[in-house]
Amino acid sequence: MSMDAAAWNSLHRVMNTQDGPQRLTKETLKRIGGFAAPHKRRLIHFLLLSVVSACLAVATPVLAGKVVNAIVDGDSRSKVFGIAGLIALIAIADAALAIWTRWLSATIGEGLILDLRTTVFDHVQRMPIAFFTRTRTGALVSRLNSDVLGAQRAFSGTLSGVVSNLVTLTLTLVVMLSISWQITVVALVLLPVFVVPARRMGSRLAALSREAANHNAVMSTRMTERFSAPGATLVKLYGRPDEESVEFAARASRVRDIGVKSAMLQSVFVTALTTVSALALAVVYGLGGFYALKGSLDPGAVVALALLLTRLYAPLTALASARVEIMSAVVSFERVFEVLDLQPLIREKADAVAVPDGPVSVEFSHVTFAYPSADKVSLASLEEVAMLDNRGGVDVLHDVSFRVEPGQMVALVGTSGAGKSTIASLIPRLYDVDRGAVRLGGVDVKDLSMASLRETLGMATQDGHLFHESVRDNLKLARPEATDAELWSALHDARLDDLVASLSDGLDTIVGERGYRLSGGERQRLTIARLLLAHPRVVILDEATAHLDSTSESAVQEALAVALAGRTSVVIAHRLSTVRAADRILVIEDGRVVEQGTHHELLAQGGRYEELHRTQFDAGPLDQSLPG
Ligand SMILES: Nc1ncnc2c1ncn2[C@@H]1O[C@H](COP(=O)(O)OP(=O)(O)O)[C@@H](O)[C@H]1O
Numbered sequence: 310m311s312m313d314a315a316a317w318n319s320l321h322r323v324m325n326t327q328d329g330p331q332r333l334t335k336e337t338l339k340r341i342g343g344f345a346a347p348h349k350r351r352l353i354h355f356l357l358l359s360v361v362s363a364c365l366a367v368a369t370p371v372l373a374g375k376v377v378n379a380i381v382d383g384d385s386r387s388k389v390f391g392i393a394g395l396i397a398l399i400a401i402a403d404a405a406l407a408i409w410t411r412w413l414s415a416t417i418g419e420g421l422i423l424d425l426r427t428t429v430f431d432h433v434q435r436m437p438i439a440f441f442t443r444t445r446t447g448a449l450v451s452r453l454n455s456d457v458l459g460a461q462r463a464f465s466g467t468l469s470g471v472v473s474n475l476v477t478l479t480l481t482l483v484v485m486l487s488i489s490w491q492i493t494v495v496a497l498v499l500l501p502v503f504v505v506p507a508r509r510m511g512s513r514l515a516a517l518s519r520e521a522a523n524h525n526a527v528m529s530t531r532m533t534e535r536f537s538a539p540g541a542t543l544v545k546l547y548g549r550p551d552e553e554s555v556e557f558a559a560r561a562s563r564v565r566d567i568g569v570k571s572a573m574l575q576s577v578f579v580t581a582l583t584t585v586s587a588l589a590l591a592v593v594y595g596l597g598g599f600y601a602l603k604g605s606l607d608p609g610a611v612v613a614l615a616l617l618l619t620r621l622y623a624p625l626t627a628l629a630s631a632r633v634e635i636m637s638a639v640v641s642f643e644r645v646f647e648v649l650d651l652q653p654l655i656r657e658k659a660d661a662v663a664v665p666d667g668p669v670s671v672e673f674s675h676v677t678f679a680y681p682s683a684d685k686v687s688l689a690s691l692e693e694v695a696m697l698d699n700r701g702g703v704d705v706l707h708d709v710s711f712r713v714e715p716g717q718m719v720a721l722v723g724t725s726g727a728g729k730s731t732i733a734s735l736i737p738r739l740y741d742v743d744r745g746a747v748r749l750g751g752v753d754v755k756d757l758s759m760a761s762l763r764e765t766l767g768m769a770t771q772d773g774h775l776f777h778e779s780v781r782d783n784l785k786l787a788r789p790e791a792t793d794a795e796l797w798s799a800l801h802d803a804r805l806d807d808l809v810a811s812l813s814d815g816l817d818t819i820v821g822e823r824g825y826r827l828s829g830g831e832r833q834r835l836t837i838a839r840l841l842l843a844h845p846r847v848v849i850l851d852e853a854t855a856h857l858d859s860t861s862e863s864a865v866q867e868a869l870a871v872a873l874a875g876r877t878s879v880v881i882a883h884r885l886s887t888v889r890a891a892d893r894i895l896v897i898e899d900g901r902v903v904e905q906g907t908h909h910e911l912l913a914q915g916g917r918y919e920e921l922h923r924t925q926f927d928a929g930p931l932d933q934s935l936p937g
Pocket residue numbers: 442680705723724725726727728729730731732
């Protein structure tokens with residue numbers, strides 16, 4: 310085996326080193342290819358231009374050698390000028406090509422980032438609630454930001470480098486070998502000296518950058534969690550700010566140490582390479598000079614070889630570090646694919662139908678349900694646990710059957726943890742039942758289109774979430790086309806119009822993250838206003854009036870009474886006044902319907918409801934003042 314072939318082989322090995330999780334698998338490559346496919350034309354265009362520009366890069370040293378020969382041979386001036394002019398032309402063409410290829414690689418890279426970003430956003434949006442209850446927002450957001458960016462780097466940054474450098478390297482070697490294979494081989498003897506440590510350095514650098522990425526992710530998760538209004542409140546109340554700061558500082562300083570270490574590793578690497586190439590240059594001048602003196606090589610060839618050699622080691626440097634970059638880009642791709650591979654458990658059927666027109670019934674038929682286990686809905690890396698819990702969840706609902714006739718109101722009562730909220734969450738398909746069926750207007754919710762489901766249902770919960778946006782935007786979420794008059798009317802019905810009118814910016818007032826500038830009761834009334842605005846045919850209230858004091862509750866109760874009139878509703882309430890107004894009451898216990906009937910029927914039965922009624926219900930002044 311010739312010397313240069315050995316060098317090539319070892320170089321090849323550097324490029325293909327596979328260690329640990331950085332495996333560049335066929336599938337990953339195929340999928341990356343899938344994302345690159347729409348940019349195929351530009352890619353080909355780009356590759357062709359890279360080849361042209363590599364050829365130009367090799368042409369200049371060869372021409373320089375010719376100038377030297379022309380000088381030495383005492384050729385005509387016009388020949389020297391002609392070659393010099395050609396070198397100038399090449400320089401200009403090279404500049405134009407550089408800009409052109411950069412434009413191509415940038416459009417490909419940025420196009421790729423756009424595709425990846427929108428795909429991941431779209432995918433994550435469709436994940437079931439169970440996914441979000443498990444993942445840490447910070448980890449997910451960093452997946453969307455830094456990993457998508459990292460994946461893009463593979464294209465706009467590295468791909469261009471690798472391709473043009475490989476072409477330059479090959480061409481340079483070919484030309485050098487054709488000028489003098491002996492000198493080329495000797496000059497390359499030093500190559501393994503550099504290639505072997507480069508390999509080790511590459512994996513060391515990759516390990517360091519992975520560690521830094523982990524620390525960074527933990528830090529950003531910390532920050533997103535701690536620096537939100539509820540998180541900060543918790544830290545103020547129970548947190549140990551000093552310990553938190555110490556831990557944060559420890560991670561941050563580790564990131565600093567890693568930064569310094571990788572910078573040094575890289576610099577040692579680059580310096581070593583520069584030295585090796587300088588030594589090789591000495592070899593070319595020495596050996597080349599020797600041959601030239603002997604007369605077996607012309608002086609121009611020595612100059613050309615020396616110039617070519619400098620172009621040989623430059624792409625080598627780039628290629629050696631490109632490997633690390635490509636590998637980390639591949640890791641980013643894999644981390645993005647990992648999220649894309651999570652199949653949403655709850656999906657719309659291809660032939661999904663709309664909820665039938667008119668008043669709708671809600672029906673539970675022998676519903677059994679367990680919250681899905683972690684391994685079905687999440688990723689260990691997003692939950693930030695080493696291993697996902699794969700234990701099957703215990704059944705939370707057992708054989709639950711009931712029916713709410715169109716226009717009727719059913720109240721669910723029971724102790725905390727009985728399964729009321731779980732029942733409520735099955736209607737909008739936040740979760741899917743394991744056995745049995747939930748039907749809306751007689752159609753299994755699994756057969757309904759998500760859009761129709763959203764349009765039909767309105768749900769308000771105890772901790773009604775508000776986005777960090779204006780009152781108007783928060784309301785319009787329910788109905789983007791609503792006019793201001795409609796907004797005010799909904800606010801009026803939720804008894805919130807006076808408050809909003811008194812705010813300096815009115816409807817444009819920003820309600821803080823999770824609506825923190827509003828009190829619990831005000832926030833709840835705003836979510837009720839949002840619900841009213843949507844005019845849903847089926848209303849689900851999960852302790853939606855829990856935060857209200859009796860004055861505002863009675864006001865909201867009135868509004869709800871109007872809003873609920875003629876609508877099918879499932880109401881979970883802690884207040885007797887709400888429960889008593891229901892057409893039917895279901896008593897839920899340990900995930901089962903244990904009693905059902907009207908208030909009076911159930912009281913007369915003297916069972917569980919009667920007991921709850923005595924011990925649990927907060928029979929406020931309003932209830933006492935009402936006749937039973
Ligand atoms: N996201 C969840 N994952 C796993 N178990 C849950 C989840 N939410 C609630 N549970 C469990 O389901 C049971 C019923 O809870 P829930 O329906 O919220 O009760 P209720 O609303 O009647 O107070 C409880 O034992 C609770 O611990």
